[in-house]
Amino acid sequence: MKAVKLFLAVLVVCFLTGSAVAGEKTALVIGKNLKVGMQVNQVIALMGIPGKFTVNRGTEPLTDSVAIEYLDQGVVVHTVNKSELVDEIEILPSFKGTFEKGVKIGAKFNDLVAKYGVPKTMNAQIARYPEQGMFFQLQKESLVSAKVFRKNSKILDLQLINR
Numbered sequence: 001m002k003a004v005k006l007f008l009a010v011l012v013v014c015f016l017t018g019s020a021v022a023g024e025k026t027a028l029v030i031g032k033n034l035k036v037g038m039q040v041n042q043v044i045a046l047m048g049i050p051g052k053f054t055v056n057r058g059t060e061p062l063t064d065s066v067a068i069e070y071l072d073q074g075v076v077v078h079t080v081n082k083s084e085l086v087d088e089i090e091i092l093p094s095f096k097g098t099f100e101k102g103v104k105i106g107a108k109f110n111d112l113v114a115k116y117g118v119p120k121t122m123n124a125q126i127a128r129y130p131e132q133g134m135f136f137q138l139q140k141e142s143l144v145s146a147k148v149f150r151k152n153s154k155i156l157d158l159q160l161i162n163r
Contacts, residue, residue: 028047050070
């Protein structure tokens with residue numbers, strides 16, 4: 001409940017100060033203008049008012065999180081309970097921006113390796129780059145989505161993807 005109140009307070013402050021500019025959308029670059037560790041109010045200033053937010057229960061109160069959805073931009077931003085920092089950026093198949101090194105959704109696996117190197121571990125669906133906190137989901141050797149995590153994040157998604 002505290003996470004919801006915190007999020008609502010940040011949302012109201014951004015709305016009242018006019019930091020969220022309606023109608024203007026900056027090209028999103030994961031790792032540059034949209035990155036883990038940035039403050040939630042900076043995300044709202046960059047991306048505008050979110051379409052929806054959801055509170056997700058973790059395995060304990062410290063791993064509860066808030067999902068801030070920008071489905072029209074192909075991004076869901078997650079923050080852990082009692083934090084104002086972005087812990088996870090979920091990049092959806094509809095994402096039209098790029099990653100810091102120029103990779104886009106739809107890129108071939110070879111392009112991913114050329115830009116980020118050989119993954120630490122990999123299976124048919126996920127190329128894992130845990131040192132960078134990046135996990136790319138592949139389908140038929142093409143990038144379809146990704147998740148980027150803040151270092152040492154307590155968010156449940158990171159625990160699940162590392163299994």
